[in-house]
Amino acid sequence: MASEEHTARGAAPSTENASNAATPQDAPAQDDHSDNVSSNDHVHDEKPAPGPTKWQKVKNHFMRFKWWYLVGFIILLAILLPLMFTVIIPAIVQNILNGQKLPIDGGALQVLSPKEVNMSIFTSLNTPIAATLKPTDLYLYNKETEPFSSFLKLHLPQQHLSHNSEVIIMNQTVKVTNETELTRWFNLFFDQPEVELSVEGKPEITLGALKYHRSLSKTIEVKSLTYLDGFALKDLSFDLASNRTSKYNMKGNLNIPNSGVLRLGLGDLMFNVMCGEVRVGLINLWDLQLWPGNNSVPFEGNFFFDELVPNLSEILDSQKEALNNGYMEFNATGNSTMVNGERIPYIEGVLNYKHIRFTFPVISLLGDVVGGLLDADQGSLLNIFGGAVGNSTLLEHVLGHWDGGDQEKTSSKDP
Template sequence: MATVETAQAVSMERPSSQGSPRLFMLPFHGTAEDAQASRAPPAAAAASTHSNDDSTSSIDHVMDKKPTETITKRQKAKRHCAKFRWWYLAGLLIFLVIFLPILFKVIIPAIVQKIVNNQSLPVESGVIRAVSPNELFVALKTSLDTPLPATINPFELSLYNKDSDDSSPFVQIQLPKAKVHHNTTITVEEQTVKVLNENQLVWWFSNIFDQVETELSLSGKPKVSLGALKYEPNMDLTVEVPALNRLHGFTVEKLEFTGGQDGSSNNIKGKLNLPNAGVLTLGLGNLTLNIISGDIDLGVVNVYNVELKPGNNTSDFDGEIYLDQLIPNLGALLDSQKDALTVGAIDLTVTGNSTIVNGQHIKYVESVLNKKTISTRIPILTLAGDILSGVLSSDSQSSLVNVIGNVFGNSSLLESTWSHWNKGQTGDSSESQSTKTKRDAPRFSLVKNLVRMSVRASLKASIK
């Protein structure tokens, strides 16, 4: 059989790289019979084509298959939320309807109340001044410490004694508007307030006088604003206030005998130190104080416009020593001073007598001071030096002679003695200084003799 090479175009489908079939020509080499066979009927060609299509389809299926896509947790959550979003929205609304009232009516008020309860409200400084029998002048400086910024609107603060049987307020003060955040200073403006309960005010003033620190209870309903939110927590606090400690350190800095040359009964003047260990300035007006030694009333002193600021306060005073009681009771006086005399000093006791402001007696101050005693010890040398400086002054000699003469009932003798002594002092101005010095010396002997006379008279009186 002859071999016939026939170039015949054979149409075949082959998938392209893009997945679509592409026609191409292949050369054919074979015999005539092969060529005849290649020209098969359409049915056979269709069958062959169908077979090729199945193979191609299988190849396409294998090549078109992609790897499985991986879904992250976030995508799953997002799909889940998108699927059930209406359910979640309904649940959120229900939660807010329940939670928000609890937040604004329970939780935040509880937080504000706790902040208020934790306040110490230290009294850093202030003024309490007697104005009238039923009024006080008050000014205070304190501080608040808050973790949240807030505005405190003006409100009324009541002052009372927690440990007293009667807890009603004795005064009420007005606190100003203030913006607070962290440690903020609060200044209570100067204001005159009514005394609401005098007994309770006296009770608190008594503690102020006696103690190193005393308690002060405060109550009120501060109006707190947190933005648009407003709350009124209950304030009921007790704070510590540094007090007077019984005027510890009270001393007579200077005492001078004046002899009453101003025409009044006053025969002494000097200076007192009134210490204030607290932080409050106390305005007490004009004070009259009794001077006592043992059971003997020695006299009174008057201190004017007393304003006890924190620290030492030196105040001028004048007053009267009852010489008509002092000299006859000199024996008893010396007996009451046994302990002090052993250390070269004299003990004096001071107690309240009266307190006057604008011509009116201030009962709530008198009720305290008239029941309190203040003790001081004066060195004898200091006291003797101050008294002698007054006794030897030319202005006070004649009045002193009159007083002592009246006590002993022999005023004329003392006057003549003193007059004779004065004549010795009025010599020629041309005398030498040494001569004047010699003539000044008898002054001290005379004073010594006067003291001896008073002691003898006291002893005779006690024997009788």
């Protein structure tokens, strides 16, 4: 028992000693763990070093391969520059030409002879860049005609263009290269308010030191004559005296409108005056110049009184509707066109087939005729109406009796 107790007592201290002995031995381990924890905390507190940015990567890449890129850029320029100067820029220049409207803002057309006309044209070109248009020829033609056949050729002088630029062709004498085509175009020009005119040329355009030969092919609209809508007889007078100095028995003024933008110089024109299908007169317009707008044009001519009586029934039949409105209706048709004694076929080929309608009040016409008769003497009336009544002797007797009666009345009034 005592032995067991001793043993038990001895064992207890032994356990405590062991515990106490173990404490100092574990201290270094605890210090190491504390150091590790401190070290780990320090590692977690430090931020990682930033890497290169995207731009730096790109920059580094280019710096690394810069010579390769330089070689590639030179090769690209060697391909693109010829392409730009031979394909791209010419295409841009051609596109600019194709977009030009070439409006006809004014000008003139003066007939000189059967083979020549004098022309002036005012138009404009609109370019986004400065350029020089070298002198070139422009061919005027009808686009409906196949094959291509121009009727006039204009010379366009050199033009310096920048944005909206005026282009002027002034007083050029040009040859008629196709009379048939010119007549066809004039016919449309006379009939319509606007007529198409096709233009073709091969201009050379320079952009600094660069030169390009391009093509110009345009169909433009030109304001024209609208069949002389508004043509009118403004005033009229008759000179039936036998001692008149002129060979014409009537004169007056016409209103001839020009609804276009070109001044037209057509020479000396002669028109038939038609009443239905009966020609009752012939008028002359000397050196006709039609400015844009209304033109008061003097005329002189002859009224065929001897055509009235034999054709009276036909004339009245053609005037039924007009007479109901108090007017006489006439038509003017071309007879001849002369310049310097030469006939102009490309004008006659148009005017001679037109019927330009105009009216005149019946009362005014009768008043003008009566006024002319009152101023006439017996001889002139006999010449005018003798053939119309078919018996000059009878008319002479009537006129003599009329004059005799007047003389008797006059003498009876005298004291």
